[in-house]
Amino acid sequence: MATHLVSLLGDVEQALMEASAIRWGAAWNLGRALSEAHLVGRITLTPAAGAAPSQTRGAIFLQGEALPDGLMRFKASFHWHGSEAFPSVPVGSNSNAMGWKTEAARIAALWLAGPPATRVTPGTIEFAPFVALAS
Numbered sequence: 001m002a003t004h005l006v007s008l009l010g011d012v013e014q015a016l017m018e019a020s021a022i023r024w025g026a027a028w029n030l031g032r033a034l035s036e037a038h039l040v041g042r043i044t045l046t047p048a049a050g051a052a053p054s055q056t057r058g059a060i061f062l063q064g065e066a067l068p069d070g071l072m073r074f075k076a077s078f079h080w081h082g083s084e085a086f087p088s089v090p091v092g093s094n095s096n097a098m099g100w101k102t103e104a105a106r107i108a109a110l111w112l113a114g115p116p117a118t119r120v121t122p123g124t125i126e127f128a129p130f131v132a133l134a135s
Contacts, residue, residue, distance in 0.1 A: 004064065004072040004100075005034065005036070005039055005040075005041050005062060005064045005072075005074075006034065006036075006041075007100065008041075008062060008064075008074060008091075008100055008103070008104060009032060009034065009041045009043060009062060011100060011101050011103075011104030012043060012060060012062070012104045012107050012108055013030055013032070013043060014104070015101075015104045015105040015107070015108035015109075016028060016030070016043075016045065016108040016111070016112070017030075018108075019105070019108050019109060019112055020055075020112060023112065027048045028045045028046065028047060028048060028051075028055075029045075029046040029047070029048055030043055030044065030045060030046075031043070031044040031046075032044075039063065039064035039065065039066075040061070040062065040063050040064070041061070041062045042059055042060070042061050042062070043059065043060045043062075044057070044058075044059045045057055045058055045059065045060070045111075056080050056081050056082065056114070057080075057081045058078070058079050058080040058081050058083075058111070059078075059079045060076060060077070060078055060079075060107060060111050061076070061077040061078075061079070062074050062075070062076055062077075062091075063075045063077075073090065073091065073092060074090075074091035075088050075089070075090055075091065076088060076089050076091050076107045076110075078110060078111050078115075080111075080114060080115040083115035085115040085116050087110075087115075087116060089106075089107075089110065091103045091106075091107065
């Protein structure tokens, strides 16, 4: 089952390189960490020298699970430097190789789109107290 994780990591890396070359013309420095025993993997992304200022570093985490029918499913989690957002998406189980490549391209596109906008919830903004001015 770990071969599915290794393959998906490779497909995501390839999709990231292809999509970012189209968008920015610059590549990423990629790093990979993998625990086959725990079915988890991480891709770290650092902009290459000469990269566009809009490129930010971050990571994609993949966690796998073997299903009873022998297929795999994954969860992809995203992190961008300077963002508190840490969204995750399910990656469907599919034995079709083209399906996994499509999922890898979707993961790459989600990461390249950047972090979701942060929401301001009531009570998180502090205002200075009103001060009465003498007239």
